[in-house]
Every structure is written in structure tokens, then in C-alpha cells.
């Protein structure tokens with residue numbers, strides 16, 4: 062199957078340091094890719110390169126086999142929706158006003174809001190549990206509610222590719238699962254940075270493990286997330302625990318064994 066997104070030997074330096082180093086991978090349509098790795102591994106930078114906010118020093122980013130740089134802003138916004146890490150409130154907008162901005166790439170100036178637009182808005186608010194907060198100003202939302210409002214905007218944008226930087230940041234356990242379940246059900250091509258490896262293992266098809274800008278592993282969840290590899294990359298002892306009710310092992314990091322004092 063041909064790739065929707067493809068990176069070929071992408072490298073990027075920032076502040077004189079290599080932040081992405083010869084990164085290559087490709088993702089077919091409908092796959093959910095989890096990008097994981099320690100702090101500073103280059104996860105957010107990789108996402109920025111994918112939505113064109115940063116341009117790689119070398120290598121190529123292809124969207125539907127075409128150079129990403131050849132897409133206009135509007136073309137890109139029709140193809141991909143982005144939710145950045147810890148989005149900030151746009152002051153004086155209500156939840157509903159933010160979410161409806163997701164329609165912008167599909168409309169011309171002065172196009173009226175149609176009943177179909179309203180339906181899409183209603184559905185996105187429903188799915189993200191924001192119906193009751195639709196008229197609330199963004200600055201009055203909690204961190205998790207604001208995160209969900211940006212996810213709702215991405216849903217309204219109706220793009221076939223979804224890029225998410227830590228979408229479960231600020232969310233309570235219930236909404237962490239709700240949002241990731243929803244993202245899976247949409248059957249989109251998704252690239253999602255996640256710190257929680259158990260969430261990544263539960264909801265992603267493939268995993269890209271980055272460390273210091275380099276690809277440590279890329280592939281199916283079970284192949285990438287092994288105790289040995291995770292212990293090494295995160296420099297913390299890791300054990301895979303089997304659970305009677307779960308198809309996959311639970312990833313458990315623990316304290317290093319204490320040194321006995323003589």
C-alpha cells in the first residue's frame with residue numbers, strides 16, 4: 062500500500078545541535094502511529110516538520126508522494142489537522158467559536174454556515190464531551206477542557222490526517238481513553254506523540270521510538286516496545302507484566318535496585 066506520509070533521511074539542526082538525524086519512515090493510510098521517546102528526543106520537532114512549521118535541513122517529507130513544501134497552506138489544512146502540545150486559549154472566543162474555525166479551510170470568505178456545518182459542530186462537541194461548555198469563553202476552561210476543544214476543532218476540520226502532540230496532556234484518565242478511542246474510531250491516518258507508553262501500546266498500530274533525534278526503532282507495537290529497548294532508551298529498569306484481561310503486556314518502569322550499604 063502506498064504511503065500517505067513519508068520521511069526520507071530527514072535531518073534538522075537547531076541551536077547548533079542535531080535535533081533530527083537521518084529520520085526515515087513511512088505510514089500507509091488509516092494507521093495510527095505513536096511517536097515516543099524521552100524528553101528532548103525530537104518528537105514535537107518531528108511533528109512540526111510534518112505540518113510544515115519547520116523545514117528540514119536535508120531529506121524529504123512527502124505527503125501523498127508529493128513534496129510537502131509544494132502544498133499551499135490551505136491545501137495542507139484540508140489534508141491535515143494539527144493539535145499542538147498545551148494549546149493556549151484564544152481570548153474572548155467561546156468553545157463553539159473555536160471549534161467552528163475548523164471549517165475555515167473548506168470555505169471561502171462570506172460563505173454562510175450551513176446546517177451540515179452545524180451538524181458537524183454538534184457532533185464534534187458531543188464526541189469531546191463539550192456540549193455543556195459550548196458557550197463558555199476559552200479562558201474559563203480547564204486545561205483538559207481546552208485540550209478537548211482543540212481536538213473538537215481538528216474533528217470539524219475533517220482532514221484525513223491527524224497530527225497530535227501529547228493529546229492526553231491535562232486529560233483525566235477517563236478522557237485519555239475516550240479521546241484515544243475516538244481517534245482510533247475515526248479511521249484516519251494519525252501521528253500522535255505520547256509520553257504514556259501504555260496508552261501508546263493500547264491505541265497505536267505502529268510505534269516510532271526516537272532518542273536524541275535518531276530512530277531507535279519503528280514498527281509494530283510488540284516489536285518496538287520491548288523491556289530491553291525501553292530500559293536502555295529511558296535509562297530506567299523496565300518489565301513487561303502480563304495481564305489476564307489485556308491482549309498486550311503492561312509496561313512497568315521501576316526503581317533501580319538499591320545498593321546495600323555494607
Ligand SMILES: Nc1ncnc2c1ncn2[C@@H]1O[C@H](COP(=O)(O)OP(=O)(O)OP(=O)(O)O)[C@@H](O)[C@H]1O
Nearest residue numbers: 075076077080098099100101102103104105106107
Ligand atoms: N528553537 C529551538 N532552538 C534550539 N533548540 C531547540 C529548539 N526547539 C527545540 N530544541 C531542542 O531540540 C530538542 C528536541 O526538542 P523537542 O521539543 O522536539 O523534544 P520532545 O521529544 O518533544 O521533548 P518533550 O518530551 O520534552 O516534549 C530538545 O533538546 C530541545 O531543547
